[in-house]
Amino acid sequence: MKLLDRYEEVVGHHEIQRLYRMAERLAGKRVVHVNSTRDGGGVAEILHWMIPLMQELGIDASWEIVEGPADFYRVTKAFHNGMQGLPITLKKRDYDLHYEINRENAARLDLHADVVFIHDPQPIYLPRFTPAGQVGRWIWRCHIDASRPDRGVWKYLEGALPHYEATIFSMAAFTRPMACPMFLIPPSIDPLSDKNCLLPETERLATLERLGVDPDRPMMLQVSRFDRFKDPLGVIEAYRLLKPYHAGMQLVLAGGPASDDPEGAEVLREVMDWAGEDPDLMVFMLPPDAHRDINALQRSATVVLQKSLREGFGLTVTEALWKGKPVIGGACGGITLQVYDYHTGFLVHSPAGAAYRIRYLLRYADKRLRMGQNGYDFVRNHFLLTRHLRDYFTMLLSLDRPEPDSLVV
């Protein structure tokens, strides 16, 4: 059975046939995706499914990774934080390092293609160092909220943009005025991956037992990298506000490392210090391939939180909704595209808000279940990889034929 045909059970036969039909118009195109890691983070997760599926649809797709020393990742993490609005102090040598590492990688990577997708700031200057004519189109895929970046960081990154024919953002609120077209394509999840597939009940319970989570008591869960923008301390505060009313509540904070995120260990230490010795407050640093553990935790949660202060898209929200869990989400970024009050969860603005909404969901189990069903249907219709592929194909077809206003291919 072909890879893509497995998804017929999820999205239906006709949706898959539509994808084949669209892809016929792009058959044989050489497409390369470039990012900075194969392990950890939403971008790598997406590319792990996107590349083989594009190949199956007749597109010559491949994946390249930029590499650099530890300092390069320190600098690019600062870029990431700066793009999300944190004031950043970088020296000229930091920018020079990034520039030089891009030069080195341009010489090393296989970038002969009709279309190259550059993901986020790490490889953004590759086009500057790639011989003219080697790449048909450069497209910058920005997964970060770039609406209010640190000025110094943006001024540096902006210098790369004239090389790009188009950019992609997850939502309009993330964009900044740019000369090239800014396409809007939200990310998606793979419903059949280890993280999102149905799990045998025995496996789910065995995972909880191994991790020390009581399956018979309610559990609130946040799954995220240990990053200050995810506000893990705020989640702990919400839990402590809730505990007097629900003594049996457990809190699980589960995260994993990303090889391009050097701050994770420091934030984890802060979280462990703040968590103290509460036996019902569990903090797990899971390995990057612990997808089935995450799956089990999400399916076991009573309520899932993503109490971010700044967020790109928030695929952990999508994952939870897919599993029929309403989400208490920070009112920011892509979370606002997914969490609709009383429909798929609640948007909150503080630990107190999170605690209050959790109390609501615990009290009204029928509403919690209905919202969970809404969330599942919502993700099935809008945030699965089939929609994502369709959006990419639509963009590429649109770029191939820029006139007229409506296009029939």
Add this chain to the structure above:
Amino acid sequence: MSLEPFALIDCSLARRATGRNCSNLKELLDAVRTVPDAVLEHHMMRCPLEDHFEMYEFPNDLARWCWEALGDPVLAEELGLVDPYKETSMAGLRSTLTDAIEDRLWGLDRIPWCRAGFELHLVASRLVAYDTGERIPTPAALVEAIERMSLRSLFFHVHEARRRTNGATDDFSLWLEQFETCRDLVGSLRELDFYFLNLSQLRQEILDLFAKHSNMPSVA
């Protein structure tokens, strides 16, 4: 005379941020006056493709934004009644919207503003349509196809068809015209207040009309 089968088309939107947003009513007026047609089309006519659940008060983004973000229910109600498919051109639609907003601003002492984070981000879109390869030979087969076709196809064959024909017809009734026995059904389909409905509701109403005019059962 051989009858042409119905060609089922699907579509997708290539959405693009313009980099422009509105924080207050004056900026909305400026935008309505100056943005490209593709932006007005997106916010006034392509909302059904982006609607989730059944929670929206109004059928277009401008009315919704006035209601939810600006807190101006008067203008929201006014804009909610603007039917772009009743206009003969985009210039006509633009003029109608401009008049409504100007008129509202004329009577206000203070310009309504939205809170930070609730700006209207202006988006342009381009509809990319493609032939699915499916050919539907009979009205009965069309009913079955409408039951299962994607909401995107439904949008293309109803909303987009109306746009292409300046509001005159949808693709289903145009195709059904070649069947003598479908005359009444054609008339009913063309009277549907499709702009008022979300796409799931539209599908059900179309199926109900088929059932009513041909004694075929509709599927809820």
